[in-house]
Amino acid sequence: MADASLPIGSLDLTPEALAEGTFREYLHGWVTTVDHKRLGILYVLYALFFLVVGGAEAMIIRVQLMYPDNHFVSPEVYNRMFTMHGTTMVFLMGMPLLFGFANYLVPLMIGARDMAFPRLNALSFWLTAFGGILLYYSFIGGFGLYGQGSAPDVGWFEYAPLTTRTYSQGHAVDFWALSLFVTGWGTLGAAINIITTTISMRCKGMTMMRIPLFCWLLLCTSALTLVAITPLTAAQVMLELDRYLGAHFFDTQAGGSALIWAHFFWIFGHPEVYILVLPAFGVANEIIPVFSRKPAFGYTAMVAASVGIVFISLGVWAHHMFTVGMTSAANAFFTLSTMIIAVPTGIKVFNWIATMWGGKLRFATPMLFAATFVVHFLLSGLTGIMLSASPWDWQLHNSYFVIAHFHYVLVGAIVFSMLAGIYYWFPKVTGRLMDEKLGKWHFWLFLIGFHLTFDFLHVPGILGMPRWVYTYEASRGWASWNMIASVGGFIQFLASGIFVWNLLYSGLHGAEAGPDPWDAWTLEWATSSPPPEYNFAVEPVVASRRPLWDLKHPSDTDTQYE
């Protein structure tokens, strides 16, 4: 029987046939699955695994920089750590996490049975997984014929000419290029799948202006992925042609240009930031209205701002390269285009605040993370505006000020928002609520650790500490700032430990969540938790942006106002 408290007809509580199989069959089921929900879970678990690995690398960096003249690790290992930390967090943690969310949620939110191309979906995941394994195999396989090299060690953007055979013997650079080439195709497949699903798989009544904002943001991210990941793929092909077939793309001695690598990399690299942050916006767009008990303020403006960001973000890449000596016209162009991006993002921040304004706020853990995300995103946006002014950037380029700025975006905004998303949708995925008390501990410790690390890292940057330095002298006056940052780093690591424990504990012993624990409004809450393999027993039909609101309040439906 359907649950009477949940009037949606698509809820089907037919008990699943008890599938008692051997462990081998269970494992086989997960490996060969083409179900979007299982692949979504695999993506997220894969991303969380690499969050721990990349986090451990960050800890090694922080221990090394804790004291002046420290020799906790050798300079060679230190170089590998910061290169692998960056590469891991962007390609193996950030993107798989967002595609995991997309995989799990987009079909549910638009009332579809599965993604548009389920087998392509599985292929994309396993390509991504293979790329990650290949990258980490470099620790043992990177030595190559020359007996030199190990994991990649020339920074996550692999600037030429450091990547030429002269400076990078062994196979470190090849592992970097080839493994990311592989994950690149996986990413492209996932992006194609998400776009096609959103466009072609919507249920009846789900017009483009009714899909949840999360789906709009993922559509924008995927569109950006199509045109941003592929330039990196092309540049990696050029790099391998240089290294193996003797081509001259980045070979300055044959008239090639090292600078063009930087351009190609940042044509990918800057949109990449938006690829990562747009899903974070999407998560906030779902959580903030539900916990403010108000519909999202300015749906259309949000959509327009997101699409605007996609286009503008393709024209700002050279603000990473102000110090290479471009013409004044180019400097002015990239300064202005970078500043213009503050307009659509400002609209978003305004809309989130307006959604909360006058709402009945419930500060459960998801909302705590989502509200903090807004604050952090605003602050990181402000330092972003500072760095977009080319004279300011000349002063602080590649200093710890830049490190602090982009970690404010990547950790303060994106990780906070994604954690909010995990707390919010965990009950849907597992059928159990996450523990609130552990969640609050996680939130406050992580918040304190985050601010200790990244607020204080701005200072040594202004004092002149460059990124990637192995160590520094005591007389520089950077020591106490670095000590505070390191302590903050350890607190964050501890908080993440609580989070992992909460995931495991609540997954096994958490309180039963029921289909709709947050009294939310989008379609994923209309089916049981966890959803059956077919998602909805009956294809849902929607008439507004908040189908569940309409169901729960038949006398006051949204349809009257849209």
Place this chain on the structure above:
Amino acid sequence: MAIPVVAQHLEEPGHLPNKGKVGMICLIIGESAIFSIFVLAYLFYIGKSQWGPQPKEVLEVPILNTVCLLSSSLTIWLSERAIEHNLLMTFTAWLGVTIALGSIFLVGTGWEWYKLIYHDGLALQTNLFGTTFYSLVGLHASHVIIGLIMLITLWLFAMTGHVSGKNSERIQTLALYWHFVDAVWVVVFAVVYVIGR
């Protein structure tokens, strides 16, 4: 038990676009970005080769190749139209002509490369011209090869009677890829043989 949500003013979302076509268009957008990077590299390095053969001395404009490849877009369109009207013989015939035209293009490219490598001494590692020329034209040729493999597979299916009018939309999706390969050639031709020569 199942009560779908009832709405007063229910709008039908209309006919949703074919997912194969949407997926293919996405792939084409992504591929276009790959080509643009190689095209940018080619344009950036025009005239920067410090030694070895220059484009002016060795490149000949491949008129026959271009005519063949561009007209194959027309022939595949004719075969698309034929299968839409369930005319299997016409479909198979035009598809065969498309494959033949694509193959002529590939042989022509092979011939051009043979001449460049063995007579003019231009290889990938010779100079920047060689580097950018072989990578851009080679990238395009590899797309022609992939397209030909898919077209030949389709042709074999058609010859063994596995294709009917019901497959029309899938065939149009494949044709979309072939049109893309042809369109890219227009760009490559303009960059390599007109601007760069």
